[in-house]
Amino acid sequence: MDFTGKTAIVTGGSRGIGRAVCLELAKGGANVVLCYAGNAAAAEETGSACTAAGGRALAVQCDITDSAQVKTLTDTAMGEFGRIDILVNNAGITRDGLLLMMKETDFDAVVDTNLRGAFLCMKAVARQMVKQRWGRIVNLSSVVGLRGNAGQANYAASKAGVIGMTKSLAKELAGRGITVNAVAPGFIDTDMTAAMPETARSAVLSAVPAGRLGAAEEVAKAVAFLASGDAAYITGQVLAVDGGMAM
Numbered sequence: 001m002d003f004t005g006k007t008a009i010v011t012g013g014s015r016g017i018g019r020a021v022c023l024e025l026a027k028g029g030a031n032v033v034l035c036y037a038g039n040a041a042a043a044e045e046t047g048s049a050c051t052a053a054g055g056r057a058l059a060v061q062c063d064i065t066d067s068a069q070v071k072t073l074t075d076t077a078m079g080e081f082g083r084i085d086i087l088v089n090n091a092g093i094t095r096d097g098l099l100l101m102m103k104e105t106d107f108d109a110v111v112d113t114n115l116r117g118a119f120l121c122m123k124a125v126a127r128q129m130v131k132q133r134w135g136r137i138v139n140l141s142s143v144v145g146l147r148g149n150a151g152q153a154n155y156a157a158s159k160a161g162v163i164g165m166t167k168s169l170a171k172e173l174a175g176r177g178i179t180v181n182a183v184a185p186g187f188i189d190t191d192m193t194a195a196m197p198e199t200a201r202s203a204v205l206s207a208v209p210a211g212r213l214g215a216a217e218e219v220a221k222a223v224a225f226l227a228s229g230d231a232a233y234i235t236g237q238v239l240a241v242d243g244g245m246a247m
Contacts, residue, residue, distance in 0.1 A: 001228040003030035003055075007081040008227065009073065011035040011064055011121060012091030014042040016190035017140065020220035021088050022046055025227065026055030033077040035062045035091065056081075064091050064117035067124075074124045083132060086227045087125045089118040089139045089162075094192070099153045107154040114158035115165070122169060126178070135178035136227040139166050140219075143186040143242045159184075163238055170236030179235035181226045186242025189213040210243030 008025045012018040013034030022032045023046075032050045036043040036059060043059040050057035058080055062073045077084050092114045095106035118139055129135025144152055145159025163182055170180040187193055187204045193213060196204070205211065222241050225231055240246045 001028045001224055001230065003028035003086075003224075003228070005029075006085040007031040007033065007077060007083050008086035008088065009033045009035060009077055009084060009121070009125065010088040010090060011062075011117070012037070013088075014039050014046050014059070016192070017185065017188060017216045017219050018088075018090040019046045019049075020216035021090060021223050022050050022057070023053050024217070024220040024224045025086070026050035026053040026057065028224065028228075029054055030086070031056045031058075031081045033058050033060060033073070033080070035060055035064065035073055037061070037063065037091065064121055065112045067120050070120045070124045073121075074128070078128065084125050084128045085132070085134065086136045087121060087138070088223055088227065089121055089137070091117060092140065092158075094152070094155050096151045096155065098151055102154065110154040111158045111161070114155070115161040118162055119165060122165075122180075126169075126173065129178050130173070130176050133177040135173070135176075136231070137166075137169070137178065137180040138223050138226045139163075139180070139182045140223075141166070141182045141184040141238060143184050143240060143245050146184055146238070146240065146246045166238070167236045174235050179226070179231060181231070181235060182238045183219060183222050183226065184238055184240045184242065184246065185214065185219045186240070186245045187213050188216055188219060190216060208243040208245055209247070212243065214241060214243055
């Protein structure tokens with residue numbers, strides 16, 4: 001897919017799915033502004049990989065729960081590249097625990113990052129996209145937001161909220177040449193899943209009809225399609241990349 005001349009902001013872009021998305025967009029020639037929370041070394045490595053893949057890259061540290069920092073992120077993207085065409089809201093955290101024992105601070109942290117952070121980033125880019133009368137917003141939800149998961153009430157709530165917000169904004173912006181969609185990954189082979197106990201990992205695999213974990217690159221290709229010109233008539237949709245879990 002050709003992203004020549006397009007500028008993309010990818011939150012949580014230094015590792016895992018975010019890194020794969022950055023590389024996929026860079027392969028198409030995009031200018032990639034990868035937002036990271038704290039791992040500067042990983043961000044710089046991903047930026048270098050994007051440049052080698054054929055795009056231009058800029059790593060920007062940003063706490064997406066802070067509206068002032070989000071504004072700085074978008075101002076930096078505009079100052080460097082002059083436009084913002086694509087936003088991929090990928091940044092997210094987990095603080096798992098059964099509801100009866102879940103700390104309020106853990107609930108708040110997950111919702112603040114996963115839901116409010118996505119809201120702040122969409123609000124920050126929407127005005128520029130409206131001016132351009134072109135834009136692509138792709139939000140990373142989760143299969144957990146579609147079907148729930150024991151021990152993840154906070155995460156499920158945040159990711160289900162992302163879906164509702166995606167559909168609402170899609171209706172608001174559809175007439176301006178802007179699409180807003182969500183991708184709901186299942187269990188993907190990342191650092192997060194690698195840290196799972198083997199018993200939990202086996203239980204997860206038994207629930208996946210495809211019988212395997214997904215690859216970050218497979219999610220990235222779905223995101224890139226929705227971010228492309230080929231997906232101009234697709235908006236307000238949720239694409240599950242989950243090996244059949246959400247069927």
